[in-house]
Amino acid sequence: MANSRDVAKLAGVSISSVSRAFREDTYISKEVKQRILSAADELGYTPNLLARSLKNQKSHIIGLIISDIDNPFYSIMTRIIEAELKRSGYRILLSYSNENSEREAEDLSLLSSSRVDGILFTPTSVKNRSLVNQLKKQNIALVQMYRRGYTDLDSILVDDQRGAYLATKHLLQNGHRDILLLSVESSISPNRAEGYRQAMREENIPIQDHLIMHLPFQTDLRMTIYNKIKETQPTALIAGTNTIGMDFIKVCKEHKLSIPDDISLIMFDDVAWAGLLDITTISQPIDYLGLSACRAIIDRIEKNKSGEPIVSVLEPFLIARNSVKNLYLR
Amino acid sequence: MANSRDVAKLAGVSISSVSRAFREDTYISKEVKQRILSAADELGYTPNLLARSLKNQKSHIIGLIISDIDNPFYSIMTRIIEAELKRSGYRILLSYSNENSEREAEDLSLLSSSRVDGILFTPTSVKNRSLVNQLKKQNIALVQMYRRGYTDLDSILVDDQRGAYLATKHLLQNGHRDILLLSVESSISPNRAEGYRQAMREENIPIQDHLIMHLPFQTDLRMTIYNKIKETQPTALIAGTNTIGMDFIKVCKEHKLSIPDDISLIMFDDVAWAGLLDITTISQPIDYLGLSACRAIIDRIEKNKSGEPIVSVLEPFLIARNSVKNLYLR
DNA sequence: TTGTAGGCGTTATCAA
DNA sequence: TTGATAACGCCTACAA
Numbered sequence: 093m094a095n096s097r098d099v100a101k102l103a104g105v106s107i108s109s110v111s112r113a114f115r116e117d118t119y120i121s122k123e124v125k126q127r128i129l130s131a132a133d134e135l136g137y138t139p140n141l142l143a144r145s146l147k148n149q150k151s152h153i154i155g156l157i158i159s160d161i162d163n164p165f166y167s168i169m170t171r172i173i174e175a176e177l178k179r180s181g182y183r184i185l186l187s188y189s190n191e192n193s194e195r196e197a198e199d200l201s202l203l204s205s206s207r208v209d210g211i212l213f214t215p216t217s218v219k220n221r222s223l224v225n226q227l228k229k230q231n232i233a234l235v236q237m238y239r240r241g242y243t244d245l246d247s248i249l250v251d252d253q254r255g256a257y258l259a260t261k262h263l264l265q266n267g268h269r270d271i272l273l274l275s276v277e278s279s280i281s282p283n284r285a286e287g288y289r290q291a292m293r294e295e296n297i298p299i300q301d302h303l304i305m306h307l308p309f310q311t312d313l314r315m316t317i318y319n320k321i322k323e324t325q326p327t328a329l330i331a332g333t334n335t336i337g338m339d340f341i342k343v344c345k346e347h348k349l350s351i352p353d354d355i356s357l358i359m360f361d362d363v364a365w366a367g368l369l370d371i372t373t374i375s376q377p378i379d380y381l382g383l384s385a386c387r388a389i390i391d392r393i394e395k396n397k398s399g400e401p402i403v404s405v406l407e408p409f410l411i412a413r414n415s416v417k418n419l420y421l422r
Numbered sequence: 423m424a425n426s427r428d429v430a431k432l433a434g435v436s437i438s439s440v441s442r443a444f445r446e447d448t449y450i451s452k453e454v455k456q457r458i459l460s461a462a463d464e465l466g467y468t469p470n471l472l473a474r475s476l477k478n479q480k481s482h483i484i485g486l487i488i489s490d491i492d493n494p495f496y497s498i499m500t501r502i503i504e505a506e507l508k509r510s511g512y513r514i515l516l517s518y519s520n521e522n523s524e525r526e527a528e529d530l531s532l533l534s535s536s537r538v539d540g541i542l543f544t545p546t547s548v549k550n551r552s553l554v555n556q557l558k559k560q561n562i563a564l565v566q567m568y569r570r571g572y573t574d575l576d577s578i579l580v581d582d583q584r585g586a587y588l589a590t591k592h593l594l595q596n597g598h599r600d601i602l603l604l605s606v607e608s609s610i611s612p613n614r615a616e617g618y619r620q621a622m623r624e625e626n627i628p629i630q631d632h633l634i635m636h637l638p639f640q641t642d643l644r645m646t647i648y649n650k651i652k653e654t655q656p657t658a659l660i661a662g663t664n665t666i667g668m669d670f671i672k673v674c675k676e677h678k679l680s681i682p683d684d685i686s687l688i689m690f691d692d693v694a695w696a697g698l699l700d701i702t703t704i705s706q707p708i709d710y711l712g713l714s715a716c717r718a719i720i721d722r723i724e725k726n727k728s729g730e731p732i733v734s735v736l737e738p739f740l741i742a743r744n745s746v747k748n749l750y751l752r
Numbered sequence: 753t754t755g756t757a758g759g760c761g762t763t764a765t766c767a768a
Numbered sequence: 769t770t771g772a773t774a775a776c777g778c779c780t781a782c783a784a
Binding site for chain 1: 423469476481486491505515518534535537671695
């Protein structure tokens with residue numbers, strides 16, 4: 093593979109001129125630049141970004157750790173982030189943590205060694221404190237998305253509590269009282285239950301703690317969900333993620349339960365198929381989430397190197413379709 | 423950020439010992455290694471992978487260009503690829519081409535400059551011949567997935583023709599004759615129509631060319647699909663991708679058409695929601711596709727540097743659900 | 753088993 | 769506007 097020395101030789105100039113020919117805002121005559129460019133073309137030369145990064149102490153690469161790619165929510169976000177970062181001249185080193193904090197640790201440490209300029213991630217826990225500290229010391233920008241694990245880092249969040257509140261309120265307004273909340277088990281995002289409780293309190297409905305359930309992160313939850321429904325006999329259900337929603341719908345199909353005739357549903361995440369199945373959802377502003385995260389990290393990298401952590405909270409909203417039965421209309 | 427020299431100084435050894443302490447299969451005494459490791463720990467030192475890559479002429483990074491991330495098919499594949507490459511010590515530099523060959527060109531050239539060890543991609547066209555040649559000259563391994571654009575590169579394919587054949591055959595066996603094939607417009611994968619024709623010929627059904635339609639790559643195809651259905655009045659439809667399938671289902675909802683009572687459907691890609699809606703699908707072996715692609719590229723990188731292009735073709739299969747009406751049972 | 757020195761391909765500084 | 773040279777941080781002969 094040809095390097096700048098080869099090009100310099102062929103063009104009859106110095107190696108530093110070659111360097112200049114391949115960068116902006118640099119003094120070089122048109123004529124020389126032209127000669128260098130054609131020499132480079134002849135040799136198939138492209139500047140080596142590895143060497144450039146090493147020299148500049150800047151890789152123009154951002155690590156992205158996605159916690160659960162099977163969730164369409166995160167794949168849409170990934171697309172948005174990729175596009176936005178590309179616009180600003182950054183590229184993505186991708187990995188998936190699978191909601192597993194040890195994998196997250198490996199990823200973080202690899203990104204640390206790779207000298208990325210920043211890391212965008214959804215923390216799975218707060219177990220990787222020391223790694224985070226190391227990254228900070230290294231001056232690698234860190235931005236958390238969707239979950240605020242480490243309070244000293246920038247965070248772009250969605251108000252989950254409000255989402256749960258909206259869902260619960262909507263169900264209450266349709267006459268539901270026995271509402272099952274199926275949320276995800278997580279040490280760092282326990283807000284949904286609170287939104288649920290708040291809505292209940294506002295309507296003076298006694299809160300039944302056994303109707304609030306936190307599910308583990310795993311693929312097939314149908315058994316668990318079915319048993320819980322059998323046991324608690326709710327008239328409505330709030331699914332904390334689209335994967336929980338999907339498993340619930342499967343349960344309904346398998347046991348001939350009709351939505352909303354037998355049981356009503358509101359699901360978090362307005363994924364594409366929710367419209368197909370006419371499901372009322374809590375829509376999270378994925379695009380803003382992605383965009384804000386990109387802006388935040390680029391800002392950290394290019395301007396505001398250090399400073400107080402910035403937290404922005406985005407508002408979810410309810411999209412009403414036909415998966416909630418109005419119990420007052422009987 | 424501390425470097426190996428700093429660690430060497432603190433541990434009272436030479437810089438080369440530090441290097442050795444951080445690699446396998448190297449001569450170093452336990453005692454010295456231990457001292458180095460704790461010195462490194464104290465300074466928060468991690469080997470700089472950028473420098474290592476530059477020196478070793480090997481980045482352990484593979485470029486992945488995904489053509490359409492909104493398609494769950496590709497996001498699942500991305501997950502599989504990430505996991506498999508990680509197992510082998512490679513990381514992913516991700517980008518999305520959006521089925522746009524100019525973006526693909528940018529991505530390829532950036533990856534070329536980044537000196538990745540290999541590139542996994544789904545070619546959008548064959549317009550980037552010269553870039554591909556440059557990459558080959560650079561000794562960057564190239565593997566195409568899903569589409570065989572450049573015949574001189576390794577390819578991991580799915581037998582689309584067979585998929586279309588299976589779908590058509592299944593519909594014919596259920597008494598359908600007027601079958602609309604909605605495929606994607608692409609210069610490099612025109613096989614579906616052929617599978618359709620083959621099945622038709624086998625049953626001696628005259629082929630109606632206006633029932634074969636190639637749609638452009640874009641988001642909302644509902645209008646086009648509706649008009650085509652109106653015009654051709656088919657009893658069944660084959661959707662070449664899940665996005666086409668989704669748009670078709672939306673059309674049916676909007677115009678109160680029932681699947682399968684008014685019109686039958688077979689869709690390519692067995693995405694998660696297909697089961698929810700009871701749709702008969704042509705399932706593409708995504709996991710094998712991803713795994714094979716990873717094996718192929720690692721093989722190219724680590725063993726079989728040059729050699730004849732390898733083409734492997736995987737078989738799709740039909741998953742029968744309830745979106746096809748049996749016209750013989752009237 | 754350990755250390756020295758040169759080079760991987762750039763860019764920044766300084767001088768011409 | 770151009771060129772020489774010293775880093776950037778690591779690895780690897782080769783020598784000790």
